[in-house]
Amino acid sequence: MSESSRTAPPKVIAVANQKGGVGKTTTAINLATALAAIGQRVVVLDLDPQGNASTGLGVSRADRRATSYDVLVDERPLQDALIDTDVPGLAIIPSDENLSGAELELSDAPRRSYRLRHAIDRFRRTLSGMGEHCDYILIDCPPSLNLLTVNAMTAADSVLVPLQTEFFALEGLTQLMRTIDLVRGNLNKTLEIQGVVLTMYDRRNNLSSQVAADVREHFGDKVYKTVIPRNVRVSEAPSFGKPVLLYDLECAGAQAYLKLASEVVKQERRAADALTPA
Ligand code: ADP
Ligand code: MG
Numbered sequence: 001m002s003e004s005s006r007t008a009p010p011k012v013i014a015v016a017n018q019k020g021g022v023g024k025t026t027t028a029i030n031l032a033t034a035l036a037a038i039g040q041r042v043v044v045l046d047l048d049p050q051g052n053a054s055t056g057l058g059v060s061r062a063d064r065r066a067t068s069y070d071v072l073v074d075e076r077p078l079q080d081a082l083i084d085t086d087v088p089g090l091a092i093i094p095s096d097e098n099l100s101g102a103e104l105e106l107s108d109a110p111r112r113s114y115r116l117r118h119a120i121d122r123f124r125r126t127l128s129g130m131g132e133h134c135d136y137i138l139i140d141c142p143p144s145l146n147l148l149t150v151n152a153m154t155a156a157d158s159v160l161v162p163l164q165t166e167f168f169a170l171e172g173l174t175q176l177m178r179t180i181d182l183v184r185g186n187l188n189k190t191l192e193i194q195g196v197v198l199t200m201y202d203r204r205n206n207l208s209s210q211v212a213a214d215v216r217e218h219f220g221d222k223v224y225k226t227v228i229p230r231n232v233r234v235s236e237a238p239s240f241g242k243p244v245l246l247y248d249l250e251c252a253g254a255q256a257y258l259k260l261a262s263e264v265v266k267q268e269r270r271a272a273d274a275l276t277p278a
Contacts, residue, residue, distance in 0.1 A: 010043070010127075010134040011268060012120060013194050014156040019172055020143035022164040023199030025052045026234060028140035030254070031160075033243035034261035036089035040135040043082065046095040047116075047152055048142040054094035057085045058241030061096065069098040072115045072151065073105050078123040087243065103147045112147065113187050117155035145179045153183040158194035163215060165201045165208045165227070170218060193222055195267070197260060201227040226259040 015028045025048065032042045046053040047068055054064065066081035071093065081093045106112040120137065127134055138160075139152040153159060159180055163169045184191050196219045202208045216223050228234075231253035237244040245254045 010124070010137045012137045012139065012156045014139045014141055014149070014152040014159045015162065016141040016149055016152065016159050016176065017161050017163065018143055018145045018149070018176060023162040023228065024143070025056060025140050027160070027162045027197060027199065027228070028053050028138045029056045029243050030234070030245065030257040031260055031264070032090055032136070032138045033087050033245045034257040035136055035264065036087050037245060037258065038261055038265065040089065040265065041133060042090050042136045042138065043093065043134055044090070045093045045137055045139045047099070047139050047148050049095060049097050049100035050142070051095045051097070052238065053140040054092060055241065056238035057092050057243065059083055059085070059092055059094050064094040064096055067098065068093050068095045069102055071119050072099075072102050075115070075119070077126070078119050079126060086246065099148070106147060113150050113154050116151040117188070120155045145175060149179070150183060150187070153180065153191060154187040156188070156191060158192040160194040161196045162199045163196055165198045165211050167207060167211065169211050169215060196223045198223065198227040200230040202230045224260060224263050226256055226263055228256045228260070229253060
């Protein structure tokens with residue numbers, strides 16, 4: 001497909017880090033909700049067989065008519081799997097445990113790394129054909145650098161990396177960066193790093209500020225100014241099937257995700273301005 005349709009909205013962001021428990025799903029759900037709250041139209045695409053993003057956005061198993069598995073393996077159109085959430089402007093493509101078999105099922109499939117990209121390209125064309133639009137697709141990746149994550153990176157415009165603010169934060173990032181480089185070299189040459197977001201930051205702990213300083217030294221201005229604090233309301237919200245912004249809008253976690261969303265939108269506007277001739 002042509003480069004111009006590639007750069008048409010939605011902006012596709014893969015939320016990835018092969019470490020589990022670093023805040024990928026929490027960031028995908030809550031950044032998406034915060035983007036919707038400030039007027040963006042957003043889709044979360046759950047690409048983790050654990051389906052935590054789906055559950056965390058209140059989508060029960062019974063509601064999941066079609067899933068990201070059907071999109072990848074059976075080439076079902078994305079819109080068949082799309083479900084509205086309680087957040088205006090936010091929809092989700094759910095997943096379930098079937099997705100854990102996708103890697104094996106696709107092992108002989110031609111162009112198996114491009115499955116998601118093709119689905120999203122078709123979705124873009126369908127949306128514009130219907131005169132509709134979507135600003136962002138956030139892909140919640142599994143905790144592994146497997147074919148699912150490679151599909152996400154091949155489909156994406158950029159990668160957003162959540163890092164847990166702890167002693168081993170930077171460990172494993174070499175592999176993640178190497179995977180991004182490989183995808184860039186072979187599958188998606190325009191893939192960018194959207195940014196690095198520090199999660200579960202504990203301001204009473206000196207280690208958190210030390211780790212944050214190390215990460216900023218390593219990634220420079222790729223690291224968002226907004227840090228997501230460790231906040232019990234953030235961890236409680238998914239058990240109510242709600243993003244933290246619906247569960248407790250005033251809490252520090254919800255407010256941090258709102259700030260992060262406005263940083264992301266400003267970043268996009270700056271990028272768009274840079275492309276517009278003066
Ligand atoms: P991943 O998707 O990377 O595996 P999760 O987003 O599921 O990570 O987060 C791992 C755990 O940490 C979850 O139980 C989640 O509720 C909790 N968690 C994530 N972010 C925060 C936060 N800012 N404050 C408190 N708990 C958090
Ligand atoms: Mg997760």
